[in-house]
Amino acid sequence: MLHGLHHVTVTAEVTITFLSDRTTIDRCTAIGGNMATATDSDRQPQGYFPRWKLKTSGVIMPEERLSWGQTAVSGLQHCVAMSGSTIIAPLLMGFDPNVAVLFSGIGTLIFFVIVAGRVPSYLGSSFAFIAVVIAATGYAGQGPNPDLSVALGGIVGAGVLYGVIALIVMWSGVGWVERLLPPAVTGAVVAAIGLNLAPVAVKAVSANAFDTAIGLAAVLIIGVVAVAAPGLWRRLPIILGAIGGYLLYVLFANGLGFGKPIDFTQLSAAPWFGLPNFTTPTFKADAIFLIAPVAVILVAENLGHIKAVGAMTGRSLDAYLGRALFADSLATIVAACGGGTGVTTYAENIGVMAATKVYSTLLFAFAATVSILLGFSPKFGALILSIPGPVIGGLSIVLFGLIAAMAGRIWVENKVDFANPANLITAAVALTAGAGDLTLKFGAFTIGGIGTATFGAIILYQILTSPLARRAE
Numbered sequence: 001m002l003h004g005l006h007h008v009t010v011t012a013e014v015t016i017t018f019l020s021d022r023t024t025i026d027r028c029t030a031i032g033g034n035m036a037t038a039t040d041s042d043r044q045p046q047g048y049f050p051r052w053k054l055k056t057s058g059v060i061m062p063e064e065r066l067s068w069g070q071t072a073v074s075g076l077q078h079c080v081a082m083s084g085s086t087i088i089a090p091l092l093m094g095f096d097p098n099v100a101v102l103f104s105g106i107g108t109l110i111f112f113v114i115v116a117g118r119v120p121s122y123l124g125s126s127f128a129f130i131a132v133v134i135a136a137t138g139y140a141g142q143g144p145n146p147d148l149s150v151a152l153g154g155i156v157g158a159g160v161l162y163g164v165i166a167l168i169v170m171w172s173g174v175g176w177v178e179r180l181l182p183p184a185v186t187g188a189v190v191a192a193i194g195l196n197l198a199p200v201a202v203k204a205v206s207a208n209a210f211d212t213a214i215g216l217a218a219v220l221i222i223g224v225v226a227v228a229a230p231g232l233w234r235r236l237p238i239i240l241g242a243i244g245g246y247l248l249y250v251l252f253a254n255g256l257g258f259g260k261p262i263d264f265t266q267l268s269a270a271p272w273f274g275l276p277n278f279t280t281p282t283f284k285a286d287a288i289f290l291i292a293p294v295a296v297i298l299v300a301e302n303l304g305h306i307k308a309v310g311a312m313t314g315r316s317l318d319a320y321l322g323r324a325l326f327a328d329s330l331a332t333i334v335a336a337c338g339g340g341t342g343v344t345t346y347a348e349n350i351g352v353m354a355a356t357k358v359y360s361t362l363l364f365a366f367a368a369t370v371s372i373l374l375g376f377s378p379k380f381g382a383l384i385l386s387i388p389g390p391v392i393g394g395l396s397i398v399l400f401g402l403i404a405a406m407a408g409r410i411w412v413e414n415k416v417d418f419a420n421p422a423n424l425i426t427a428a429v430a431l432t433a434g435a436g437d438l439t440l441k442f443g444a445f446t447i448g449g450i451g452t453a454t455f456g457a458i459i460l461y462q463i464l465t466s467p468l469a470r471r472a473e
Contacts, residue, residue, distance in 0.1 A: 049117045052362055060358040061313060062120050074358055075366030078349050082124040082367070083239055087384055088395055089125035090341050092200075093133045094145025097384040098276045100125050102375020103340030107331030108368035111345075114327035117361045119320050120309060120353060122368070123331050126344040127403060128297040129155060131196045135437075135448040136287040141204055142389045152281035152336045154291030159333035159342065162295035166329050170322030177299060183414035184423040185457045186300040187407040191427070192434025192453035193297070194404025201400045204393025210252070210259040211390035218245030218394025238395060245391035253388070262386055270382035276375055279339035290447060293454045295329075298344055302328055304410075305345040312350075313359050422464035430457040 050063035056070070065071060082104065090100035107123040115121075133139065136154055137147035145151060169177060205215030222241035226234060233240065253259035306324050310317040317324075324345070332342040353359055374380050411418075418424045430453040432438070437449035447455070 050361075052117075052360065058357075060360045062118055062359050062361045065360045065362045066358065071360070071362055071366055074356065074360075075363045076370065077356075078122055078352055078363055078367040079370050082122050082346050082349055082371075085127065085238065085346070085399075086124035086371075088238065088242070088392070088399065089127055089130060091384065091387065091392055092130050092141075092396060093151065093341065094137075094139045094143065094148060095151075095341055096144070096277050096279075096339060096381060098375050098378065098381030099278065099339040100335075100341045101371050101380075102276055103331075103335035103338060104343060105368040105371030105375065107328075107335055107340075107343040108364055108371070110331045110334065111324070111327040112361060112365050112368070114330070115320050115323045117365075119306065119317055119324055120359045120361045120364060121305065121324070121345040122349040122364050123328060123343040124346045125341040126294075126298065126301075126332075127399065128193060128294045128301070128344070129158070129291065129342045131193055131200075131450045132291045132294055132448065134197075134200060135450070136290045141200065142392075148279050148339065149282035150284050150287045151291070152279060152339065153283040154287040155336035155342045156281050156283070156333055157288035157292040158295045158298070159329050159336060161292045162298055162329035162332060163326060165295060165299055166322055166325035169325055174303065174318065174321055177303060180458060180462075181296065181300045181303075182461070183410050184416045184426055185430075185461050186304075187410035187414075187416065188427040188430035188457045189297060189300075189434075189454050190410065191404045191407030192430045192457075193450055194400050194402070194407070195431060195435035196437060196449045196453070197396070197400040197403070198435070201393055201396035204396055205390050207390075208259075211393070214245060214249050214252070214259070214388070214390040215394035215397065217248055218242070218391050219397055221245065222395070222398050238399065241398070242387060242391060242395055245394055246387055249388045249391055259388075259390075262388060264386065267379070267382040267386050270378040272379045273376055274378045276378075276381070277339065281336055290451055293451050294342065296454055296458070298328060298332075298342070299325060302345050305350060308350055309353070309359070312354055422461060425464060426457050426461045429460055430454075 052063060052065040054067070055061075055064040056067055060066060066074060083101075086101060086104050087097050089095075090097045104122075104124045108121075111119075111121060111123050132154070133145075133151045134141075137145055137151050139145045139147070165177070205212050218241050221244040222237045225240045226237040228234075229237070229240070249259070250262060254261040302325055303321065306317050306321050328344060335341060335343055349364075410416075416423055418427070433456055434449045434453035438452045439449065440447045440452055
């Protein structure tokens with residue numbers, strides 16, 4: 001599999017180099033007045049990858065590096081930052097967390113190669129797939145997903161659509177994407193995803209009073225850590241909430257008998273090293289049609305992340321945006337072909353970079369290597385699978401709520417004017433369609449609440465802002 005992956009990445013490298021070189025001049029517009037463009041380094045006589053220059057203090061740029069010891073430590077910090085979401089997302093969909101972690105590492109290396117080591121990012125499990133995977137498979141919320149292969153086929157479809165969009169961006173620029181997905185639409189779709197997932201989270205902690213108490217305790221731990229924990233710990237509320245909830249469950253269930261005890265038999269029997277349980281996709285039209293629209297969310301998400309990293313480093317990365325989207329699409333396809341979740345660039349790791357001012361891309365290559373090694377540890381996977389359902393439910397309440405709340409941040413940061421009826425009605429319709437799980441059926445095809453909210457918001461906004469609508473005013 002890895003041998004084949006090598007050939008795929010080499011072919012992709014040749015393709016994207018041609019496309020990127022064709023359009024670099026047109027698309028390298030600086031974000032700020034004196035902001036450097038990404039092509040400054042390309043004009044220098046160097047190879048495909050940067051020659052990472054050693055620098056041990058101050059701001060470390062993408063083409064610079066720390067000492068190898070500092071690189072290892074900082075790389076591990078990025079592993080910790082991505083671990084909570086990368087592990088929790090597959091659990092919520094019934095995927096194998098070992099496989100998800102493995103392919104997050106492989107996907108990050110694919111991204112590293114395709115962007116020529118010039119865009120610092122880590123690719124982890126995408127939460128945008130959770131609602132549509134649950135809807136497509138009817139997953140009950142605990143244990144392995146019996147229709148995992150069907151979900152994987154849909155994720156491959158999303159990756160292919162994503163790749164097509166990326167190639168168009170590489171050829172024509174990103175302006176049409178920004179027109180199709182303005183902040184008013186992007187925020188509405190993101191909010192709809194979070195609201196659509198809310199019933200799943202509530203159900204996970206509602207079986208009995210004990211489960212509810214454990215779930216709410218996990219929520220409280222997450223909140224306290226996020227607000228009051230010192231230093232780096234404040235950046236790890238999800239994983240610390242999972243650990244705290246786990247320990248409370250063991251104390252009150254295994255120790256005091258208030259709930260069903262955790263069975264540690266599989267954890268004890270699992271070997272420290274071994275092959276993950278790979279799964280191949282099955283392609284069903286209705287699942288593909290339901291899951292593929294997530295590509296739109298991934299485009300909007302990665303567009304924002306690349307812009308954010310460019311702003312932090314003080315240089316435009318627009319010349320690499322098409323490459324970044326294509327890399328993420330390819331990583332998603334590769335992951336789904338082996339049983340992994342769809343992947344996306346992670347805001348958690350962008351937050352670490354903002355705090356440390358270390359943007360060296362070598363950190364992400366190291367973090368990816370560590371993730372691949374963890375993927376080959378069944379003991380690690382068995383530990384993750386032993387997390388009790390109520391703890392996962394508590395994490396879900398926070399995470400799904402954060403997805404919905406992120407819409408507010410998108411609207412505020414981009415100064416979306418809700419006095420404008422087009423913005424207001426687009427958001428209102430998308431939120432109701434997502435929260436109420438508005439389902440449309442076309443013969444054998446079914447579009448769930450996420451799909452109707454996504455396509456509805458895009459189409460409705462274009463209608464309401466069309467010249468015809470403006471003339472009617």
